[in-house]
Amino acid sequence: MSNVKLLLVEGYQEMSKVAAQLFAQEVKRKPDLVLGLATGGTPVGMYEELIRMHRTEGLSFSQATSFNLDEYVGLDAQHPQSYRTYMQEHLFAQIDMAAERTNIPRGDAQDLEQECARYEQAIAEAGGIDIQVLGIGTNGHIGFNEPGSSASSKTRVVQLTPSTIEANARFFESVEEVPTQAVSMGIATILGAKKIVLLASGEAKAQAVRDMLEGEMTPDVPASLLQMHDDVTVIVDAPAASLLSAVTIGRAKTE
């Protein structure tokens, strides 16, 4: 598992707290940092903990900038299932980030290719991402980089796999409403972050976690490509770690 630092925790709550601590530490160290943010069910607890730290411990994001990993194609920012709406609800409206420094790709852009290029450039102009949080799909995807995504991929329009559409149908009224495409940062965009923190909770992620950490580096398991980065922390709870080998577990740190 190369340089990847593995932290084993008991469950979702501990995972969320440990992740929030890592983020808070970076925000305190560099208040004008660039955050890389994710959606999905996994980071909700981490965002809740950051909101608590903002409210009760004075953690401030007032100088921070953020870039989200992805957005569905065809949904405007106000759509209830857009990732812009998700971020407003789960984080932005409850902390002191400047709205104009929160960036999410526009899934409703007229010219999506131009939007992808603009997004890449905006990340570069901001000085790159200081710390990026990631979840992992059951098929090993990161962001919306589905199996087959190349290590050199940049922000682009991607086709969602049936398994991802099905997994995300829980957020929509029906599976037919789930967009089939998204704008997603690429693997190279993600690998450009200075620090990466990947969170995995629950048994459904166990095989993907194993493939990411113990398998070969391959585009078939996009998360395995993180092995080529030199500052990745993977925080895994007990059910998500259940398929890891004794050797991997032995190398891990417990919190």
Ligand SMILES: O=P(O)(O)OC[C@H]1O[C@](O)(CO)[C@@H](O)[C@@H]1O
């Ligand atoms: O955190 P969840 O909801 O399990 O999703 C895992 C991954 O799948 C996505 O939701 C995309 O399908 C990612 O944003 C996320 O990292």
